[in-house]
Amino acid sequence: GAGVSQTPSNKVTEKGKYVELRCDPISGHTALYWYRQSLGQGPEFLIYFQGTGAADDSGLPNDRFFAVRPEGSVSTLKIQRTERGDSAVYLCASSLKGTTSGANVLTFGAGSRLTVL
Amino acid sequence: AQTVTQSQPEMSVQEAETVTLSCTYDTSESDYYLFWYKQPPSRQMILVIRQEAYKQQNATENRFSVNFQKAAKSFSLKISDSQLGDAAMYFCAYRSAWSSGGGADGLTFGKGTHLIIQP
Numbered sequence: 001g002a003g004v005s006q007t008p009s010n011k012v013t014e015k016g017k018y019v020e021l022r023c024d025p026i027s028g029h030t031a032l033y034w035y036r037q038s039l040g041q042g043p044e045f046l047i048y049f050q051g052t053g054a055a056d057d058s059g060l061p062n063d064r065f066f067a068v069r070p071e072g073s074v075s076t077l078k079i080q081r082t083e084r085g086d087s088a089v090y091l092c093a094s095s096l097k098g099t100t101s102g103a104n105v106l107t108f109g110a111g112s113r114l115t116v117l
Numbered sequence: 118a119q120t121v122t123q124s125q126p127e128m129s130v131q132e133a134e135t136v137t138l139s140c141t142y143d144t145s146e147s148d149y150y151l152f153w154y155k156q157p158p159s160r161q162m163i164l165v166i167r168q169e170a171y172k173q174q175n176a177t178e179n180r181f182s183v184n185f186q187k188a189a190k191s192f193s194l195k196i197s198d199s200q201l202g203d204a205a206m207y208f209c210a211y212r213s214a215w216s217s218g219g220g221a222d223g224l225t226f227g228k229g230t231h232l233i234i235q236p
Contacts, residue, residue, distance in 0.1 A: 033223045042121075042208050042226030043162070056223075089160060093223075106224060108154075108162035 002026075004109035006092050012115045013082055021077040021112045025094030032075050033106060034067055035091040043091050049075060082116045089113045119144045119211050123227035130199045131235045137184075138194045138230045140209030148214035151185065151192045152224065156206040165207070168192065170214075196232075204234045 005024040013019055025032050030051055035043035045059040052072045060066075064082075069075040079086055090113075093106040120143045130136035142151070153165040168176045168185050175183050180200075184193045196203055210224040 035223070040228070042210075042228050043224070045223045045225070048223055091160075091162065093162070105152075105164055105167065106162075107164075110159055110161040113160075 004092055004094055004107055006090075006109035006112050008112055009110065010113045010115075012117065014117050015082060015084060017082050017116075019079045019082055019114060021079075021090050021114070023075045023077070023092030023094075023109060025073065025075070025092070026107055027073075029094035029096055029107075030072070031095045031097055031104070032069060033093045033095075034075070034077050035093065037089040037091055037111070039088070046077070046090075079114075082114075084116050087114055087116045119146070119149075119213070119225050121209050121211050121225050121227040123209055123230050125230045126228070127231040127233065129233040129235060130196075132199055132201060134199055135195060135197045136199055136232065138196075138207050138209075138232070140192045140194070140227060142190050142192065142209070142211050144190070144211065146213055146215075150212045150214065151183075152210040152212065153181070153183070153192075153194045154208045154210060154226075155203075156208060156229070157204075162208070166194065199234050201234050201236060204232055206231055 007022045032049040034046040037043040047067050048056040049069045064080045066078045089111040091111045093108045095104040095106045097104045122141045149170045151168045154162045155165050156162050166178045166181050180197045182195045206229045208229045209227045212224050
């Protein structure tokens with residue numbers, strides 16, 4: 001597609017439920033990033049994919065969070081046993097290349113706003 | 118780990134005037150990139166301008182320019198002839214030039230500055 005697409009745009013769930021957030025990056029972009037943006041804060045890094053593999057998952061806060069990118073394109077961020085503190089905007093970004101080209105610009109999606117009641 | 122600090126939670130400027138947003142960062146690296154992103158209420162982060170640390174010349178993009186002071190680790194954004202459409206959150210961000218894990222492969226953001234344009 002022309003841009004990074006994220007679905008759903010908004011998700012309201014109850015504490016303890018399972019949630020999946022989807023990211024469809026720009027066609028041909030091999031690098032994909034997930035960020036979490038809490039209210040009044042800047043985005044915080046969660047995980048980075050180069051192709052199908054998670055090259056860096058050091059930002060995932062705990063084992064309730066998991067992300068996949070099985071075919072090197074679409075990625076899904078999965079959150080188990082959601083907690084109220086998980087409420088945030090989850091942003092996805094993609095770029096042509098990853099770490100060896102630091103100048104490559106990240107293009108962001110509009111994010112998925114998750115609200116855990 | 119790198120940190121990015123934006124000390125102005127909110128700035129206000131009259132339409133057509135000039136405003137400067139501040140950003141400082143902390144790093145031990147010599148090669149890196151700095152960015153300013155704009156985030157309107159639509160939530161989508163939009164790249165405003167990019168600076169390569171090894172270039173001494175300050176980047177400019179139309180009404181947007183930066184003042185990059187590498188020794189002081191300062192990277193401010195100047196917006197000239199402010200327009201109503203410039204109203205948004207502005208985030209300063211840092212990216213390492215080389216992979217080193219720990220989230221360095223992506224961007225490290227500041228907390229943002231909310232820019233208000235007064236008509």
